Amino acid sequence: MRIYVQDYADEDKPYKLIHDIYYYSNRYRKRVTVKAGTRSDGATGAYDLNSKSWWIHDQLCNTGLFDDSSKCSNWQASMILSDVLNSEGRWFRSKTWFIGTFLFGGGKARKNGMFKL
Numbered sequence: 381m382r383i384y385v386q387d388y389a390d391e392d393k394p395y396k397l398i399h400d401i402y403y404y405s406n407r408y409r410k411r412v413t414v415k416a417g418t419r420s421d422g423a424t425g426a427y428d429l430n431s432k433s434w435w436i437h438d439q440l441c442n443t444g445l446f447d448d449s450s451k452c453s454n455w456q457a458s459m460i461l462s463d464v465l466n467s468e469g470r471w472f473r474s475k476t477w478f479i480g481t482f483l484f485g486g487g488k489a490r491k492n493g494m495f496k497l
Contacts (some may be wrong), residue, residue: 382430384420392424393419395428403436405460410446412460414439424485433464437481444488454486455495 396413401414413477414435422428440446441455458481487495 426457
């Protein structure tokens with residue numbers, strides 16, 4: 381089941397989430413919520429999978445925060461992306477996307493620090 385639709389009303393962010401995503405990280409004991417209607421450019425620099433991973437990662441990078449308003453580091457955001465991909469059975473992508481997002485991504489999570497706070 382698709383969790384997003386392509387909607388080119390915003391050319392920079394052509395994907396629109398159609399269902400809320402609620403994610404709990406067992407690793408960090410933190411929650412991340414991505415609300416329906418959120419827009420994304422997809423998996424920047426990679427193939428846009430029907431996955432919750434890049435939505436959750438984008439949320440952490442755009443806000444730099446977990447749901448409880450605690451700060452998220454670049455390492456944490458990339459580890460969560462990897463954890464989600466692993467849970468979806470994408471073990472190889474979980475490794476390669478971790479490396480790519482940690483080295484080249486992060487947004488506000490990167491500004492919070494590269495490693496765990």
